[in-house]
Amino acid sequence: MDKLLTQFLAVADAGSLSGAATALFITQPTLSFNMNKLEEVVGAPLFERSSRGMTLTRYGETLYENARLMRRLYDNTLNAIADQKRGSERGMSIGSGYSWWTMFLRDMVVDYQREFPKAPVQVSLGNQLRLMDQMLSGDISMFLAHEIDGLSGAIGTDFVPLTRVYNAFFVREGHVLLGAPQSLSEIDSYPIVISSLAESRHERFFDPSRRRTRVETVFDRTSVAFRTNSLAACVDYALATDAVLVHTHVLRDHFRERGLVEVVQKDEPRRAVTGIYVLRERRGEARVEELIERITTACHAVLPPWEPAE
């Protein structure tokens, strides 16, 4: 991997130039020089220097995150080639949002592991952008999520559509909105709660031109009262206040069990597509395709299959 970045990671990990220098078997002035150079390349200060060592600035933090990804991606790539040479199979791990995990993935995975105890599938739950991170660095080979609006093209992923979903609105029992069908603007007048927390480092997935239009920012107004990465926390919040929880309709029953009721909408809701993101490079591998197949089947046992838009 890029030498400067390797050294950068070492310095960040060690917390000092001298420490990292020892670890890397080079001298401290070399690192000093190289880190200055890196800062010039990046165009931002990466460290705060003191007589106690080096601490990362927030730009340094961002670079650190991403440099870790790069190193993982790099290592995973070399391993993949080595595996390829040996002719051996690559491990597999899938990611998912919590909705799909509850809806059908859980059972599918349990079944799969019973059937192939030697070749287990690992599962990583999280938000779609984090999963995208993990997939791009080779830690997972596919994940289930909404089609991501405004996703930068040429990112090396395939999207296999599974089903259509729409955003529904959920409120606590006894809420004023529950009497009759409501229009979007009426719903909008209540505080909104959503379960997605964008992190600055994920900006990079989006085309700069479309950054402002993506789904996440639609609700990025003062009326988003509460925003978290935890669905359970959203439910808690909506139960305790008059806020409206926005989420895929597929969790309707799940929410109902927890005391949240769907608001009937006046207008036809906007639909979105859910499906599987796969690393393009892994398409065609037998086990990958089989898993896609299984997920598709499991999904369609519960949800209507996807049909191309009219």
Added chain:
Amino acid sequence: MDKLLTQFLAVADAGSLSGAATALFITQPTLSFNMNKLEEVVGAPLFERSSRGMTLTRYGETLYENARLMRRLYDNTLNAIADQKRGSERGMSIGSGYSWWTMFLRDMVVDYQREFPKAPVQVSLGNQLRLMDQMLSGDISMFLAHEIDGLSGAIGTDFVPLTRVYNAFFVREGHVLLGAPQSLSEIDSYPIVISSLAESRHERFFDPSRRRTRVETVFDRTSVAFRTNSLAACVDYALATDAVLVHTHVLRDHFRERGLVEVVQKDEPRRAVTGIYVLRERRGEARVEELIERITTACHAVLPPWEPAE
């Protein structure tokens, strides 16, 4: 980005050394030399050379796909830092583990937002190390978590102790472990489920000397059957199998509602301190101090206050 990979992409795209050389404004022998070197680094032949040019081998194909990802990742990282530099100041946001959220944070946040609807607080739930990440990169300004054992000093954070807690073990109803008090080693013989996904990138938070002794590695063995970042998924898994879920005792009631029962321990459990981590540089800001105050009050309404160790 790494020079060799950049050149590799150029050669792959051009289909020949000479073509790529022209495009890169360097000479063909240089590329010839460098591609040989890259093959040595990767450990596999990347090209088939002929008098008509260079074609990728299957290893080359794999590298090509991944190198493109790396290039994107690299470019996007630089963009992200540039964006960050342009400075998007965000509102205040606090992090927490799910336990504290359920226990008292939820109500506190609800109250706070009622009082200050114009200055909402965002909440990020997740494991302590991830929250530390988010705090250092400016995404959140403080978070609630166990005192992190072996945390590196010079990291620029304050810790405000709140209360003492201990780890408990939870299993599905009817589990064999439930009959009588159990020793740690007996419990240990069952598959363990934990809701923390230790990521190696967090290593840098720890003093090198103490890295091997920290809490997370205690369970880092093959017997960790299932490990995820989602507490709900852990519960699902523990309900469906014989696995033992390890978690703070404070969620005892929460788990019981969901069908998991606490295993009675033979030995006195080890206690740990929970408190608030704050960016040292933000100490003193009125809103920050007020939030700390409120969290402290809310915590002590439910849990005993922290007393310095004897």
Added chain:
DNA sequence: TGACAATATAGATTATTTCTATATCCAATT
């Protein structure tokens, strides 16, 4: 204030990269 532990700087040295020039290879053409 003095010792210590850290980073920064300057100049010399070493290692690497790149270039020029030339050789070699292969296939299509004469």
Added chain:
DNA sequence: AATTGGATATAGAAATAATCTATATTGTCA
């Protein structure tokens, strides 16, 4: 079968970049 054109490979020289040694500077803690 020889020639030609377009490609890669190799050798050695030249240029450039990376690293080291030695020393200065800075900040913290006792």
